[in-house]
Amino acid sequence: MSKKVWWKSKTLWVNAIVASLVAAEAVTGVMQPYVAEKFYAAVAIFLPIVNAILRVVTSEAIGMRKDA
Secondary structure (H helix, E strand, C coil), rough: CCCCEEEHHHHHHHHHHHHHHHHHHHHCCCCCCCCCCHHHHHHHHHHHHHHHHHHCCCCCECCCCCCC
């Protein structure tokens, strides 16, 4: 089975972006005045759903380098 390089994984990109935003918000608190409290609960529900969808459409394994 062929593997694609890790940086081409949509699942990893989605999770990295969300993790970065959560970390930035935890440090700065910039978004809190503009975002409803229920937004964070929605993200907690939405992210696993997005991960599940991406997992279902995944057709290749990922690796550190592309296998021939």
